[in-house]
Amino acid sequence: MYFIHIGPYAQDENPYDYSMVAPRVGTPSSPLRLGVLISGSGSGMHALIAHELQMDSPCFVTSVVISDREDAGGLSIATEYSIAAEVVSLADIPEDAQPSRRRAHEVALESVLDKYEVEAIILSGYMRILTPDFLQGWLGKVLNIHPSLLPRHPGAHAHRDVIESGDTVTGCTVHFVDGGVDTGAIIAQSEVPVHKGDTIEMLQERVKVVEHRLYPQLISDFSAGRFRLEGQTVIWKNLQDN
Numbered sequence: 001m002y003f004i005h006i007g008p009y010a011q012d013e014n015p016y017d018y019s020m021v022a023p024r025v026g027t028p029s030s031p032l033r034l035g036v037l038i039s040g041s042g043s044g045m046h047a048l049i050a051h052e053l054q055m056d057s058p059c060f061v062t063s064v065v066i067s068d069r070e071d072a073g074g075l076s077i078a079t080e081y082s083i084a085a086e087v088v089s090l091a092d093i094p095e096d097a098q099p100s101r102r103r104a105h106e107v108a109l110e111s112v113l114d115k116y117e118v119e120a121i122i123l124s125g126y127m128r129i130l131t132p133d134f135l136q137g138w139l140g141k142v143l144n145i146h147p148s149l150l151p152r153h154p155g156a157h158a159h160r161d162v163i164e165s166g167d168t169v170t171g172c173t174v175h176f177v178d179g180g181v182d183t184g185a186i187i188a189q190s191e192v193p194v195h196k197g198d199t200i201e202m203l204q205e206r207v208k209v210v211e212h213r214l215y216p217q218l219i220s221d222f223s224a225g226r227f228r229l230e231g232q233t234v235i236w237k238n239l240q241d242n
Contacts, residue, residue, distance in 0.1 A: 025225035026059035042074015051216035060223035
């Protein structure tokens with residue numbers, strides 16, 4: 001069970017005022033082409049692929065999996081499913097790259113996305129923050145999942161921060177991506193209890209269970225055009241069917 005949040009950005013006001021264009025609506029005969037960005041084991045990506053394979057007529061297809069790390073375990077999972085797997089590593093970018101090494105890395109990433117004609121980007125454990133320059137052409141077309149109930153506990157140490165805060169409920173949040181850290185418009189959230197004595201690892205595994213249900217379903221909804229980003233608000237269509 002998850003609940004849908006229809007409202008403004010997760011944290012304060014969105015500082016990026018770019019025009020936002022929804023991606024093409026996918027159909028079973030012409031599915032939306034997704035690029036999945038990972039940095040690690042790819043467990044969330046694996047859940048998405050499994051969801052895709054279980055659907056009778058998916059409106060999306062995982063066209064390519066891209067990692068910023070050569071040793072990311074998710075690359076071998078993609079290969080097992082005959083999905084293209086690419087590495088775009090910052091280590092391969094010269095230190096003196098212009099205008100910056102970070103932007104040169106994103107230009108290389110964009111080249112791979114173009115190669116596979118990707119229409120929307122799914123972040124699944126991707127540990128790099130995309131710059132506003134990169135996102136200018138992708139706002140409204142990039143989704144992320146974060147392991148807390150945003151706007152609480154953004155950033156890379158959400159489970160640690162939840163435990164230290166004394167919160168009794170946490171969860172996960174699917175949101176659109178902007179140039180901030182977990183600041184994009186919230187699409188939906190799912191709650192998970194925090195138990196006394198939880199370790200970071202215990203909480204992480206409990207949250208992953210709901211992440212692997214929520215994210216694939218919302219990616220499917222997104223690909224079918226059931227929601228989109230307009231300004232700072234997530235707009236749903238045919239809400240009764242979700």
